[in-house]
Amino acid sequence: MTALDAAALRELTDSGTGPRLVDVRTPGEFEAVHIPGSYNVPLDLLREHRRELSTHLDEPVVLICRSGQRAAQAEQALASTGLPGLRVLEGGINAWQAAGIPVRTGRARWDxxxxxxxxxxxxxxxxxxxxxxxxxxxxxxxxxxxxxxxxxxxxxxxxxxxxxRLPYNRGPRTDLKTVVGALGGAPRW
Known part of the structure; x- marks a missing residue:
């Protein structure tokens, strides 16, 4: 696993040339709190459609989850497609928030x-x-x-x-068409 700490990722995103941020948590978790500019691609959707998704990820990618475990699983899945430049946010969104870096928040949910x-x-x-x-x-x-x-x-x-899979945790529906449409556009910095 190639890890990147929160401070280094913030420098990259602040420079305007940062990597694509892919958050692999559930839509409910993502809706509650996420890094501005990140895209929600739930881990199960990513695993199932990793080949198609990898064709829309043509720049370096940083994978994000709550603590880093699911992001590491996503890294393994995407690495099997030959996608280069994959990194995992060390400590996940928890480390990002602990560093005091701004996040976008929505409806609070239990993790x-x-x-x-x-x-x-x-x-x-x-x-x-x-x-x-x-x-x-x-x-x-x-x-x-x-x-x-x-x-x-x-x-x-x-x-x-x-x-x-419970409705409480699903949040807004995330499907392949929506994800690919979002990834096809310019990064939202």
């Missing part, structure tokens, strides 16, 4: 990680309480624990992917 903690914690709590009356319910807590362990080790989270 997916916080939603996963709420749902997983709620399921574990309920299953433990139910296990007092129905002992096999304790295995539900074990299943959730195993899933969270796998998520940490693999860098993927099935619960997060499912929660991302």
């Amino acid at each position: 997916l990680e916080r939603q996963v903690r709420l749902v997983a914690g709620g399921i574990v709590l309920v299953s433990i309480l139910v296990s007092v009356v129905f002992p096999p319910a304790k295995w539900v807590a074990g299943f959730i624990g195993a899933g969270l362990t796998f998520a940490a080790l693999s860098g993927t989270c099935a619960m997060g992917m499912m929660l991302a």
